[in-house]
Amino acid sequence: QKQLVLLIEDFIERETSRELDRDCDENERFPIELNDKLAATGLYGLPFPREYGGTGGSTVDFCLATETLAKGSDAACALFLLPVFFAGEMILNNGSEEQKHRYLPEIVAGRFKGCFALTEPEVGSDASRVKTRAVADGDEFVINGHKTLISGAEIADTIMTVTRTDPDVNRYEGMSILMIPRETPGITINKLKKLGGRIISTCEIFFDDVRVSSELILGGPEALNQGWPQLLKQLDIERIMMGALHVAIA
Ligand SMILES: Cc1cc2nc3c(=O)[nH]c(=O)nc-3n(C[C@H](O)[C@H](O)[C@H](O)COP(=O)(O)OP(=O)(O)OC[C@H]3O[C@@H](n4cnc5c(N)ncnc54)[C@H](O)[C@@H]3O)c2cc1C
Numbered sequence: 001q002k003q004l005v006l007l008i009e010d011f012i013e014r015e016t017s018r019e020l021d022r023d024c025d026e027n028e029r030f031p032i033e034l035n036d037k038l039a040a041t042g043l044y045g046l047p048f049p050r051e052y053g054g055t056g057g058s059t060v061d062f063c064l065a066t067e068t069l070a071k072g073s074d075a076a077c078a079l080f081l082l083p084v085f086f087a088g089e090m091i092l093n094n095g096s097e098e099q100k101h102r103y104l105p106e107i108v109a110g111r112f113k114g115c116f117a118l119t120e121p122e123v124g125s126d127a128s129r130v131k132t133r134a135v136a137d138g139d140e141f142v143i144n145g146h147k148t149l150i151s152g153a154e155i156a157d158t159i160m161t162v163t164r165t166d167p168d169v170n171r172y173e174g175m176s177i178l179m180i181p182r183e184t185p186g187i188t189i190n191k192l193k194k195l196g197g198r199i200i201s202t203c204e205i206f207f208d209d210v211r212v213s214s215e216l217i218l219g220g221p222e223a224l225n226q227g228w229p230q231l232l233k234q235l236d237i238e239r240i241m242m243g244a245l246h247v248a249i250a
Contacts, residue, residue: 001060001061001064004046004057004061004064004065004068005064005068007041007043008041008043008065008068008069008072008076009068009072011037011038011041011043011076012068012069012072012073012076015034015037015038015076016034016072016073016075016076017073020073020075021073021074021075021199024074024075024078024198024199025074025196025197025198025199026198028191028198028199028201029199030078030079030082030152030155030199030200030201031075031076031078031079031199032079032155034075034076034079035079035110036110038076038079038080038110039108039109039110042055042108043065043080043084044080044083044084044088044107044108044109044110045104045107045108046061046062046065046084047059047061047062047084047088047089047092048088048092048104048107048108052092052100052101052104052105052108053104053105053108053109054104054108059237059240062084062237062241063240063241063243063244064244065080066080066081066241066244066245066248067244067245067247067248068248069248070244070245070248070249071248071249074197074199075199077245078152078199078200081200081241082113082114082115082151082152082155082156082200083107083110083112083113083114084107085237085238085241086113086114086115086116086151086152086156086160087103087107087112087113087114087115087156087157087158087160088103088104088107088114089234089237090114090116090160090177090218090230090234091103091104091218092104093230093233093234093237094177094218094219094223094226094230094233094234095218095219096219096220096222096223098220099179099218099219099220112157112158113152113155113156113157114156114157114158114159114160114179115150115151115152115153115156115158115159115160115203116150116151116160116234117147117150117153117159117160117161117162117205118130118147118162118231119147119148119149119150120132120145120146120147120148121146121148127162127231127235128171128172128175128228129171130162130163130164130175131145131164132144132145132146132147132161132162132163132164132207133145133163133164133167134163134164134165134176134178135165136165136214137211139213139214139215140211140212140213140214141163141165141178141211141212141213141214141217142209142210142211143161143163143178143180143186143207143209143210143211143212144207144208144209144210145163145206145207146204146205146206146207147161147204147205147207148192148203148204148205149192149202149203149204150202150203150204150205151200151201151202151203152200152201152203153182153189153201153203153205154182154189154191154201154203155201156182157181157182158179158180158181158182159179159180159181159182159187159205160177160178160179160218161177161178161179161180161207162175162177162227162231163175163176163177163178163227165224165225165227166225169225172228173225173228174225175225175227175228175231176217176218176223176224176225176226176227177217177218177219177227177230177231178212178216178217178218179212179216179217179218180207180210180212180216181212184210184211184212185210185211186207186208186209186210186211187205187206187207187208187210188205188206188208189203189204189205189206190203190204191203192204218230
């Protein structure tokens with residue numbers, strides 16, 4: 001763990017600066033030019049087992065990395081979190097074997113970023129009230145709804161979208177998470193204005209008759225309506241990660 005911290009501190013010393021952070025924040029831009037360099041350190045694979053190309057780090061390692069990055073550079077921390085946390089942890093903890101083998105090595109290589117779309121204009125703390133609807137149509141789902149306050153949506157490759165797939169059961173039992181490619185027709189993304197923290201954008205997303213294959217249910221088609229327990233796993237690790245992040249900022 002000491003070596004991990006040294007590796008990150010060395011990266012921050014060599015590749016980042018206050019000017020970079022300021023430039024990214026003032027110009028509301030993601031520091032994509034550092035992506036390949038951060039990927040080359042192996043950090044994008046930190047929490048993933050070796051069979052998916054990662055280095056098998058623990059939750060403590062993940063938090064140490066987040067804390068060290070956040071302390072040193074907002075830009076580097078943003079680069080790390082979008083792929084590794086928003087996409088990677090979600091797929092690692094809930095994905096099917098096929099999805100893990102397909103996406104996790106892409107994340108390790110710096111070629112895949114995700115965002116996590118739970119919040120809606122009228123759905124915040126009580127996540128079980130999600131209204132965004134996904135209706136089965138043959139082997140596909142048709143999605144309609146509105147998400148807001150979604151971090152990094154406009155640069156994510158895939159939007160991990162919390163949807164309601166069965167409105168007729170207990171509200172904890174009718175949710176599914178769909179991995180919706182950002183370029184899918186029917187998706188509109190708008191960046192919201194913010195006072196700070198602008199390196200990762202905060203966006204609203206509209207889904208208008210967006211069609212995706214049922215293969216894109218997180219966990220595969222057999223994980224239909226398993227969204228609530230999947231969500232809780234993600235929020236557990238998110239709360240711990242957020243703690244580490246904000247200790248660093250403080
Ligand atoms: C910068 C930023 C980035 C974000 N990124 C994402 C993202 O990537 N993906 C995503 O899905 N969401 C994201 N969010 C949304 C965030 O998760 C929500 O803001 C959060 O879930 C709270 O929802 P809300 O803002 O509607 O507040 P509300 O749910 O309306 O809560 C308002 C206040 O009331 C309190 N409260 C609520 N219910 C109760 C209760 N039953 N008892 C007592 N107190 C209560 C809350 O603690 C809070 O203080 C982001 C938000 C911000 C500000």
